[in-house]
Each structure stands twice: as C-alpha cells, then as structure tokens.
Amino acid sequence: MIKFDDVTKKYPDGTVAVDALSLVAPSGQITVFVGPSGCGKTTSLRMINRMIEPTGGTIWLDDQDTRQVAPATLRRGIGYVIQHAGLFPHRTIIDNIITVPTLLGQSKKQARLRAMELMERVGLEARFATRYPAQLSGGQQQRVGVARALAADPPVMLMDEPFSAVDPVVREQLQQEFLRLQSELGKTIVFVTHDIDEAIKLGDQVAVLQVGGHLAQLATPAELLSNPVNDFVAGFVGRDRGYRALGFETAGNLPVSEEPTVIIGSPLAVANAAASDGWILVVDDDRRPQGWLSTGDSRSASADQVMPDMLHRGGTVAELGGTFRAALDAALSSPTGRGVLVDEVGRLVGTVRASEVVSQLDTRAGAASR
Amino acid sequence: MSNTLPMTTLLADTSSSSSSPWYFWGYFLDHRSDDLRWLWDHTWLSIVPVVIGLVIALPLGWLARRYPWLYPPTITISGLLYTIPSIALFVLVPPLLGLDPLTPLQVPIALTVYSVALLVRVVADGLDSVPVDVTQAATAIGYGRVRRLFAVELPIALPVLTAGLRVATVSNVSMVAIAGTIGQANLGQLFILGYQLSSPTPYYPPIVLGIVFCVLLALVFDLLLVAGGRALTPWRRAVAAR
Amino acid sequence: MIGDVFTWLTDSSHWRDTAYDTGIWTQLSAHLRFSLIALVIAAVIALPLGLFIGHTGKGTALVTGANSLRALPTVGILVLLTVIISPHFFGRTDIGFVIPTEITLVLLAIPPILSNTYAGVQNVDPAVRDAARGMGMTDSEVLRQVELPCSLPLIFSGVRSATLQVIATATIASLVPLGGLGRFIYDGLAQQDFPQMIGGGVLVAVLALLADLLLAGVQRFAVSRGISGRFSKKTSYSTGPVEAAEIQAEASTV
Numbered sequence: 001m002i003k004f005d006d007v008t009k010k011y012p013d014g015t016v017a018v019d020a021l022s023l024v025a026p027s028g029q030i031t032v033f034v035g036p037s038g039c040g041k042t043t044s045l046r047m048i049n050r051m052i053e054p055t056g057g058t059i060w061l062d063d064q065d066t067r068q069v070a071p072a073t074l075r076r077g078i079g080y081v082i083q084h085a086g087l088f089p090h091r092t093i094i095d096n097i098i099t100v101p102t103l104l105g106q107s108k109k110q111a112r113l114r115a116m117e118l119m120e121r122v123g124l125e126a127r128f129a130t131r132y133p134a135q136l137s138g139g140q141q142q143r144v145g146v147a148r149a150l151a152a153d154p155p156v157m158l159m160d161e162p163f164s165a166v167d168p169v170v171r172e173q174l175q176q177e178f179l180r181l182q183s184e185l186g187k188t189i190v191f192v193t194h195d196i197d198e199a200i201k202l203g204d205q206v207a208v209l210q211v212g213g214h215l216a217q218l219a220t221p222a223e224l225l226s227n228p229v230n231d232f233v234a235g236f237v238g239r240d241r242g243y244r245a246l247g248f249e250t251a252g253n254l255p256v257s258e259e260p261t262v263i264i265g266s267p268l269a270v271a272n273a274a275a276s277d278g279w280i281l282v283v284d285d286d287r288r289p290q291g292w293l294s295t296g297d298s299r300s301a302s303a304d305q306v307m308p309d310m311l312h313r314g315g316t317v318a319e320l321g322g323t324f325r326a327a328l329d330a331a332l333s334s335p336t337g338r339g340v341l342v343d344e345v346g347r348l349v350g351t352v353r354a355s356e357v358v359s360q361l362d363t364r365a366g367a368a369s370r
Numbered sequence: 371m372s373n374t375l376p377m378t379t380l381l382a383d384t385s386s387s388s389s390s391p392w393y394f395w396g397y398f399l400d401h402r403s404d405d406l407r408w409l410w411d412h413t414w415l416s417i418v419p420v421v422i423g424l425v426i427a428l429p430l431g432w433l434a435r436r437y438p439w440l441y442p443p444t445i446t447i448s449g450l451l452y453t454i455p456s457i458a459l460f461v462l463v464p465p466l467l468g469l470d471p472l473t474p475l476q477v478p479i480a481l482t483v484y485s486v487a488l489l490v491r492v493v494a495d496g497l498d499s500v501p502v503d504v505t506q507a508a509t510a511i512g513y514g515r516v517r518r519l520f521a522v523e524l525p526i527a528l529p530v531l532t533a534g535l536r537v538a539t540v541s542n543v544s545m546v547a548i549a550g551t552i553g554q555a556n557l558g559q560l561f562i563l564g565y566q567l568s569s570p571t572p573y574y575p576p577i578v579l580g581i582v583f584c585v586l587l588a589l590v591f592d593l594l595l596v597a598g599g600r601a602l603t604p605w606r607r608a609v610a611a612r
Numbered sequence: 613m614i615g616d617v618f619t620w621l622t623d624s625s626h627w628r629d630t631a632y633d634t635g636i637w638t639q640l641s642a643h644l645r646f647s648l649i650a651l652v653i654a655a656v657i658a659l660p661l662g663l664f665i666g667h668t669g670k671g672t673a674l675v676t677g678a679n680s681l682r683a684l685p686t687v688g689i690l691v692l693l694t695v696i697i698s699p700h701f702f703g704r705t706d707i708g709f710v711i712p713t714e715i716t717l718v719l720l721a722i723p724p725i726l727s728n729t730y731a732g733v734q735n736v737d738p739a740v741r742d743a744a745r746g747m748g749m750t751d752s753e754v755l756r757q758v759e760l761p762c763s764l765p766l767i768f769s770g771v772r773s774a775t776l777q778v779i780a781t782a783t784i785a786s787l788v789p790l791g792g793l794g795r796f797i798y799d800g801l802a803q804q805d806f807p808q809m810i811g812g813g814v815l816v817a818v819l820a821l822l823a824d825l826l827l828a829g830v831q832r833f834a835v836s837r838g839i840s841g842r843f844s845k846k847t848s849y850s851t852g853p854v855e856a857a858e859i860q861a862e863a864s865t866v
Contacts, residue, residue, distance in 0.1 A: 450821065452776075453776055453820050453821055453824045454816075454817040454820055454821070455776070455779060455780030455783055455816050455817065455820050456780060457780065457783050457784060457794070457797060457813070457816065458780075458783070458812075458813040458814070458816040458817040458820070459813075459817070460813070461797060461809055461810050461812070461813035462810065462813045462814065462817065464613075464810075465613040465614050465617060465810055466614070468613075471613065471806040471809065471810065472801075540682065540683055541682075543683075543685065544684070544685045544686050544687075547685045547686075547687045547688060548686065548687055548784060550687065551687060551784060551787055551798070552797065552798075552801055552809075553801065557685075558685075558687055560688075561685075561687045561688050561690075561691040562691075562787075564691060564695065565691045565694070565695065565787070565788070568695045570699075571699070572695040572696060572699060573695075574692075574695070577688060577691050577692050577695060578692070580685065580688050581684065581685060581688040581689070581692065584683075584684070584685035584688060585683055585684060585685075588683040589683065592683075
C-alpha cells in the first residue's frame with residue numbers, strides 16, 4: 001500500500017506542483033493519477049520513488065517512510081515504467097530485463113532464465129531476447145520496459161504514461177494485456193495518464209488532479225462517471241458520461257430470445273425459408289455467430305450456398321452476463337435490431353432487443369430511486 | 371633575464387634590443403615589411419583553400435546525398451585524406467602532380483584537399499539536417515531541384531555549414547604555419563627565426579609575435595564567420611528573441 | 613620523382629641504423645613512443661574529466677576553454693615551450709626537448725578527447741538516464757554501466773582525432789632535434805635530398821592511416837552493436853533507428 005500523507009512539492013521560484021496531497025493507493029490495485037498538464041500527477045508519482053523529493057509531508061510504502069531508505073535501495077524494490085521505455089541501447093533485450101536482479105546480486109544465468117519466462121508473460125517472442133532495442137518497434141519496446149520492471153518481482157509498480165507513445169491500435173492491445181497481467185500478478189500499481197478514458201478503463205480507483213496539484217476527486221471509475229464532484233471533474237471526465245457508465249454495470253437478467261439459425265455452407269433455399277423478417281443469423285458448426293444474411297442478398301447471389309462474403313458482419317456480439325453497454329451496442333449495431341448474445345466461449349445463446357435492454361435500465365434506475 | 375626598458379626606448383631603431391616575450395610589438399615594428407608580408411600571405415593561404423574547397427565540396431556533398439550509394443565511398447575517401455598529417459600532405463603533393471618539391475603551390479593545393487575532405491562531409495550532413503517535410507513542401511510548391519537547393523536547403527543548412535567552415539579556417543591557420551617549417555613563406559617563418567635565434571639564450575619576440583598573429587587571425591576569421599552566419603539566418607535570431 | 617621516392621623507401625639500408633644516420637625503424641619507434649606517451653597522459657586527464665563534467669554538468673567552462681586551445685598554432689607552441697624549457701636541461705640527453713614536445717602534444721590531445729567525451733555523455737538519451745536512476749542504479753553505476761557504454765562512439769571519435777593530431781605534430785617535433793619520422797622530412801629538406809623528404813612524408817601518412825585503422829578496429833569491437841546499428845540483414849527490423857545509428861558510427865571516422 002502507498003500512502004500520501006499531506007505531501008507537498010514547492011519549487012524555489014514559488015510554483016506549487018503538488019499541494020497537500022493525501023490519499024491511499026491500496027495494495028494489489030491499480031490507482032490512476034489523471035489530470036491536465038501541470039496538475040502534478042507525474043511529480044506525485046516521481047515522489048514515491050524519490051526521483052523528486054517532497055518539500056512537505058510523508059510518503060509511506062506499507063509501514064516504511066520512504067525517506068528512511070536510501071534512494072537506490074528504495075528504487076530497486078519498485079518497478080518503474082516510463083513513456084519512452086528508456087531501454088539501454090547498448091544491451092540486448094534480455095540483458096535489459098535482468099538489470100535490477102543483477103543489481104541485487106542475482107547470478108546472470110538465473111536472472112536470464114527468469115527473464116525468458118517474463119518475456120513470454122508480456123507477450124514477446126523468445127527470439128527477441130538477443131536483439132537490441134533499436135531493432136524493436138515502439139510497442140515491443142514498451143513490453144520490454146514492463147518486463148524489466150517486473151524482473152525483480154517488486155510489490156509496487158510506478159508507470160508514467162507508459163502507453164502514450166504508441167499508436168492507438170497498439171495501445172489498446174497493450175492495455176488489454178496489462179489488465180490480464182495484473183489479474184495474474186496483483187501488484188500495487190500507480191499509473192499516470194492524461195487520458196481519462198485510459199484512466200477509467202484501467203483504474204480500480206482514479207485520482208483526478210487539478211492544476212496546482214490539488215486532488216479534486218478520488219473514486220472508482222463508475223463513481224467518477226456518475227457523480228463527478230465539481231465542474232472541473234465533470235468537464236474533465238467529458239461527455240457521454242451516462243453512456244460510458246453503462247460499461248461498468250453488468251446486465252443481470254436480460255430477456256434472451258431464441259433465434260433461428262442456419263449453418264454456414266447450407267443451401268440458400270433453406271436459408272431463405274428459415275428467415276423471418278428478411279434476415280437469418282448464420283453460425284458455424286460450433287454455433288458461433290458468423291453474421292447476418294439478408295434474403296434480398298441471397299436471391300441475387302450467384303452461388304447456391306451460404307458463403308462468408310454474403311454475410312453482413314457489422315453487428316457486435318455481447319457476452320451473456322456482460323455489461324449493459326455491450327448488450328446495448330450489440331442490439332444497436334445489429335441490422336435486425338436483435339443483439340447477438342454469446343456464452344463465455346463464443347457460442348450463440350440468443351438475442352436481445354435494444355428496448356429490452358433499456359427497460360432493464362429503467363427498472364434498475366427506478367429501483368434505485370425508491 | 372629580460373630587460374625591462376620602457377616601450378619608447380625599445381621603439382628606437384635597435385632590433386633585438388630585448389629578448390623579452392613582451393617585446394614582440396617592438397620586434398614587429400622593426401621588421402615590419404617581412405612580418406606584414408608573411409601576415410598577408412598567411413591570411414590568403416588560410417582563406418583561399420577554404421573558399422575553393424567549399425565550391426568543390428558543395429556539388430560533391432550534394433551528389434553524395436542524391437545518390438546514396440555514393441555516400442560511403444565519399445566519406446571513406448575524405449576520411450582517409452583528412453587522416454594524413456598536413457606536413458605529409460604538403461610534401462606529397464608536388465611529386466604527385468609533377469611539380470618542383472619545394473613549390474609554394476603545395477600549400478594551397480594541400481589545404482584545398484583538406485578543406486574539401488572536411489567540407490564534403492559537412493555539406494552532406496548539413497543538407498541532411500533540413501527536415502524532409504520542408505524539402506517536400508518546396509517541391510510541391512513548384513521549386514525545381516536546383517532552385518530548391520539554393521533557395522531552401524542551403525539556407526537552412528547554413529548553421530551546420532558555418533560550423534564546418536569555422537573548423538576548416540581555424541585549422542588552416544595552424545597548418546599554414548606548419549608549412550613554414552619546410553621553407554614556405556608565411557608566419558611560420560617567425561617561429562623558425564625565433565628558434566634559430568634562441569641559442570644560447572631564448573629570444574622570444576618573433577615567437578610570441580607569431581603566436582599572437584596566428585591567434586588573432588583565427589579569432590578574426592571565426593568572428594567573421596559567426597557574424598556572417600547570423601546575418602544570413604535572420605529567422606534564427608527571431609526565434610532566439612522570443 | 614615518384615620512382616626515386618620508391619627507391620629510397622625500399623632501400624633496406626635506410627631502414628637500419630648506420631654510423632651516420634638513424635634508420636627508419638628507430639625513428640618509427642621513437643615517433644610511436646612520443647605519440648603514445650602523450651596520448652596516454654591526455655587520456656588519463658581528459659577521459660575522467662569529460663565523464664565527470666558530462667555526468668554532473670558542472671565545469672562546462674573547462675570544455676569551452678579546452679576548445680579554444682585549438683586556435684593556437686601548433687608550431688608556435690612547440691617552439692615557444694622548447695625555447696623556454698630546453699635551456700634548463702642543456703648538456704644532458706634529449707630530455708630537454710622531449711619535455712616541451714610532450715607538453716605540446718598533451719595540450720593538443722586533450723581538447724578533442726575532453727570535448728567528445730563530454731558530448732558523448734551529454735547525448736545519452738534522457739529517458740535512458742531516467743530509467744537507469746529510477747530502477748535503482750547509484751550515480752556511479754549509471755555512469756559506468758549506462759552513460760559510458762553509450763558514449764563510446766563519440767569517445768572513440770575524440771581519441772582518434774587526438775591520435776591523428778599527435779602523430780602529425782610529433783612529426784613537426786623533429787624540427788627541434790628530436791627523433792621521429794619528421795627527421796627524414798627536415799633532414800631531407802636541409803640536404804636537398806628530396807626522395808628522403810618525400811619518403812618521410814609517405815611514412816608519416818602511412819603511420820597515421822594505420823593508427824586510425826587500428827583504432828577503428830578496436831572501436832568496432834568495443835562499441836555495442838545495439839548502438840552502432842551493425843545488425844545482420846535478417847535480424848534487422850526497423851530502418852529508421854538503424855540508419856541513424858549507422859550515420860552516428862560514420863561520424864566517428866573523420
């Protein structure tokens with residue numbers, strides 16, 4: 001656990017970067033510091049491992065006052081991931097990863113063995129081990145950065161905008177894998193970002209900081225979306241708050257309707273016969289949804305079997321027991337208005353209509369107001 | 371060991387009346403014609419090779435970038451040439467060109483070779499430093515290649531070029547003096563003279579005079595180049611003033 | 613003339629010592645000795661100093677000051693120092709000439725090594741430095757394990773530059789009666805023996821080229837491939853950083 005106790009950072013010219021910050025980042029959870037430029041989020045992060053020294057207050061790492069430990073020793077027990085990875089260009093990937101373990105005295109051989117496991121964990125192929133950072137893409141370098149931070153198995157990780165320097169597609173991948181990793185490892189993580197969506201996506205709790213280093217609100221993402229504490233937070237969190245909040249609620253008892261299906265490769269005549277409103281849902285042999293077939297399309301088709309290129313693939317698919325947002329999106333994006341629901345391995349369970357999802361939301365809101 | 375006579379007495383027509391290092395000005399006044407001639411020769415010998423070198427290096431450097439396969443051999447050859455010590459190059463030039471071994475031409479020729487060797491690299495790197503977006507924008511606007519070079523790329527590459535020119539000129543000043551040790555007429559002769567006159571006791575004035583003149587020359591060239599560079603890049607001044 | 617030079621160089625009697633003349637081998641070893649002594653001393657002074665100034669950022673005025681030394685004419689300084697120092701050693705061996713020569717050579721060799729070492733450390737990517745400190749490296753560990761290896765290309769460039777300077781100036785040291793390959797140039801000039809003079813020039817040029825080649829070889833060996841960008845085609849991934857690194861490596865050849 002990391003505790004900020006009235007921590008202040010004031011510079012000699014008078015600027016206050018962090019103003020009496022007090023909060024607790026619970027063990028095993030991801031706490032995100034988010035805010036506009038100049039809000040002190042990076043400064044606060046860097047005070048945890050004493051890259052910047054506070055001018056007032058104390059920072060506790062579990063029961064240890066961080067000022068009572070020598071900085072180098074402190075940092076060897078904290079994983080540190082920064083925006084541009086900062087990999088050592090003169091060392092191979094594997095030697096980059098084992099930096100802290102070797103600093104701590106582990107034998108290189110041992111450390112390298114463990115590093116290979118770590119590489120697999122963060123999604124890097126083993127063949128990259130003997131390459132140099134210059135040979136890797138930005139996304140791959142960031143994975144190495146994460147592996148390097150994890151190498152000595154520190155209980156705490158500090159991450160300063162680690163995914164900001166990569167393109168959006170790669171960033172999404174990295175975020176997903178990061179969440180997966182955290183679910184396996186359960187580290188205490190403080191994560192800094194300027195992107196509120198990333199904060200909401202990744203944080204177990206989010207600290208919104210205002211310019212001047214004040215803590216505006218510390219809350220779970222759902223709470224932040226539904227109850228922003230002032231205008232600044234409301235504005236920073238942005239529009240579509242209600243809609244985005246749906247991403248945090250599981251849709252419990254959605255009414256699931258049966259849906260007639262046809263297997264891919266079946267004769268078109270069968271497909272047309274089975275279609276109710278001019279559309280039929282096409283699945284594979286495992287009952288996994290492939291797309292919708294319109295009878296109009298099938299009539300003008302040249303082949304006489306259901307082929308993949310005839311299918312309408314625009315609709316998203318929602319997992320049963322997933323969030324309201326996913327279910328509503330499935331319904332809204334489906335050409336028939338019937339959102340496809342699947343089980344945890346992707347097999348069709350049934351469909352749901354947008355109106356059914358919304359009435360569920362209504363009853364929930366109604367129950368809350370009573 | 372030096373006489374501390376007042377300057378006025380020293381200025382009276384008594385050459386070598388003092389061997390003090392501070393007497394260099396008096397010495398200069400006593401040997402004005404020789405010293406000025408050497409200074410003049412030295413100045414020209416420092417400047418002309420750089421100018422000619424730049425004229426040759428510009429197309430070469432441009433070519434080395436235009437055809438990337440030319441870049442490695444160009445760099446290697448110029449590197450090799452620059453590696454050869456100046457005095458060696460001085461004595462090697464005449465036989466290779468079929469000239470008299472002691473011809474005065476060896477100095478400007480060798481120094482031009484050095485300047486080219488240095489400046490080709492500088493030109494190539496300077497043109498490299500122009501952002502790709504700028505050159506592409508210029509082409510899109512309708513600049514032909516040659517016009518683009520002179521109107522856009524060279525002005526932007528100017529800081530790098532100026533830095534290289536400064537190195538070339540200042541090192542030339544020193545190298546010209548080295549040619550003085552093999553009999554060529556320039557400020558280096560002052561050092562030879564001073565050395566020969568320094569037995570049995572040290573005779574400083576010509577030596578100090580030579581150092582003073584060389585340093586002054588180097589400084590003047592450097593300042594002129596810096597000022598010239600600044601004058602030709604007004605946009606940099608505007609940025610700095612912000 | 614070229615033929616005469618060639619004859620002079622291949623005449624084996626010129627390579628051995630005779631009663632009247634010192635041979636090429638002797639002068640060569642003298643030249644190397646002077647050069648190496650000066651380089652070692654300059655490196656011992658300038659390398660740690662450059663590392664320190666680059667790492668801490670204090671004392672950059674020293675680097676600027678050292679750079680301004682380049683404006684001094686080498687011949688002038690050599691003669692001046694010789695004239696000042698050698699009379700004190702009159703009558704004894706060459707030492708009266710060796711000392712001013714070595715001082716001049718050291719003074720020449722320090723600026724390139726100092727300024728390049730300083731620049732090398734300064735140019736280390738700030739993100740790399742930040743990561744190194746953040747991971748728990750002490751100051752000296754950051755310097756030794758990260759900043760030094762990453763600065764090697766520029767440091768080598770400075771050492772090579774200094775080596776060439778020293779070899780070139782050691783040649784001129786033969787002006788004052790010292791050994792070295794310059795002896796052939798100045799004796800040849802005095803005796804109007806042009807094959808000897810030009811032969812001396814050839815020898816000096818070859819020595820300089822060989823020394824530079826040797827250092828380039830050491831550099832190739834010592835600098836991590838991650839920095840120089842020497843990857844085999846099949847493992848190469850991105851072109852941008854590799855090209856940039858290649859160009860940086862080339863920067864050290866002049």
